Amino acid sequence: QQQVKQSPQSLIVQKGGISIINCAYENTAFDYFPWYQQFPGKGPAxxxxxxxxxxxxxxxRFTISFNKSAKQFSLHIMDSQPGDSATYFCAASKTDSWGKLQFGAGTQVVVTP
Amino acid sequence: DAGVTQSPTHLIKTRGQQVTLRCSPISGHKSVSWYQQVLGQGPQFIFQYYEKEERGRGNFPDRFSARQFPNYSSELNVNALLLGDSALYLCASSSGGYTQYFGPGTRLTVL
Known part of the structure; x- marks a missing residue:
């Protein structure tokens, strides 16, 4: 049972464009929502x-928008650059289990020159 | 400052064998969490240790175990390896709050 749902699975954007990744959660006890960037063969940053x-x-260039009533949050990458090409993960955790992050499935972003 | 370090970088084992993965947290961090990341998926939480005590366990079989040492480094042990255990194993450290910093991971291949 995936507690954090992420979309889209993949995204292609031109250099200078805006990348938008969305996440939705069900557990209203979540109170911390990070975004991680991961390059192939590396750990999430x-x-x-x-x-x-x-x-x-x-x-x-990175902005998080959060909608508590809709239980949704999103990452906007402004002025996307080829160096932003990576996999992005949203995650969530809650106070009584702050060391446990629940991750989304990830979005592979490709920025074309 | 050194970040989270993990060893080994890569590991190849056969089914049924046992493996030990190691993690050194950022200096001053007392919490270590372990995650399994299967190719193409998000990391899945395995364990958290804080001040040498287990503070959380994910939905993994008893073949997975871990411990934390007095210097806050940690080991993850996996017994009776299965093909499905092939993954990137990530360690994350925290000073005791929400923010977790990940290491580069150990790539485990089970043949």
Missing amino acids: LLIAIRPDVSEKKEG
């Missing part, structure tokens, strides 16, 4: 994270 008391968080 934390990009940005948000708590449910904030509707949007921006760090550089």
Whole structure:
């Protein structure tokens, strides 16, 4: 039973375009929502994270939008670059199990020159 | 500063064998979590250890076990290996809050 559902599975975007990845969750106890970037053969690297008391968080070209009532959150990558080509994972965790991240299935992003 | 380190990088085993994977957390971090990542999927939580105590266990069989040492490094053991255990095994460390930092992983291939 997947607690975090991620879409799309893959995404192709032109250089300079916007990449948008969506995630949905069911467990309302989740209170921490990070996004990770993973390159082939490497471990996931934390990009940005948000708590449910904030509707949007921006760090550089990366923005998380959070909709608590819809139980959805998304990652926007502005001005996408070829170096952004990677697999992106959303995840969620909750206070009583803060060391346990529930991951989405991942989105493979390809940025074309 | 050194990040999370894992050893070995790659490992090839045959069915039925046992394997031990090692993880050293970021200096000062007392929590280590282990994840299994099958090719093309998101990481799946296996264990968390905090201050040398098991704090969480995922939906994995008893063939999987782990421990944490006084210096907060950790080992993951898998007995009676199956073909389906082939995966990237990731270790993540945390200072005690939500933020987890992942190591590069150990690629285990079971033949």
